[in-house]
Amino acid sequence: MKRDSRLSGVLHVLLHMAEHDGPVTSEVLAKAMETNPVVIRRVMAGLREQGYVRSEKGHGGGWTLACDLSRVTLRDVYTALGCPSLLAIGNRTESPGCLVEQAVNAALDQAFNDAEALLLARLGEVTLAMLSADFHKRMVARGGRHDLEHVHAV
Template sequence: MKRDSRLSSVLHALLHMTEHDGPMTSEALGRCLAANPVVVRRTMGLLREAGLVASDRGHAGGWRITANLDTVTLRQLHEALGEPAIFAIGNRNESPSCLVEQSVNAALEGAFADAEALLLDRFAHVTLADLAADFSRRHAERHT
């Protein structure tokens, strides 16, 4: 099963946008992400629907962040992307008649639910401002 990397890509794009003066086109973001501009537009459109970014048409147009970096959390971004599955692993059969498989499912489902709740709670406490500050620190360390 292929992993969903949209959250990572969105974070990458948004951090580039915080460092860029003015809007960034889908083509420019595509170059940053090594992604097709169509994929960038589709993904950024989800963030626009959530009120986190806006797009302007025309020669000086592109995507820009409209939300406050201090309040936008990874959890909000995960939700804006449609809450993709957290884990690429799961039960072999969701409704088994076999009692052994029912026991296995019960154990796995509990563990998956606990892990997902923990991860989503962590996502709720990490903001775009936190990531931007970490990037700035790393950039400063590399250039000193």
């Protein structure tokens, strides 16, 4: 089953942008994320609508952060992505009249709802600034510096 990694990818892009002085093009972000610039532009457009990023056209243009990292939570970004499904498992629905299926689905629905509520609450506790601080701690420990155009090069 394919996992939806959009949230992780968008958080990745936002943190790279936070480390970059000036606008970053969709092409540079796409290269770092090993995807197509069109995918980056589509995702960034949704974040722009929420006020998290802005775009500048023309030579020297690109995407920049438009938010305070300490005020944006992982849940905020998740919501900006359209609230993709959090769980990859679901209920069987082939026999809706089956009382066993109804009992199983009722129990699973409650467990899924509880798990999603817990996960959403946790996402609401973590800010982009907290992720950035963790990144900086790791970068200092490694003794490196951030270079978006080469950070993912092998």
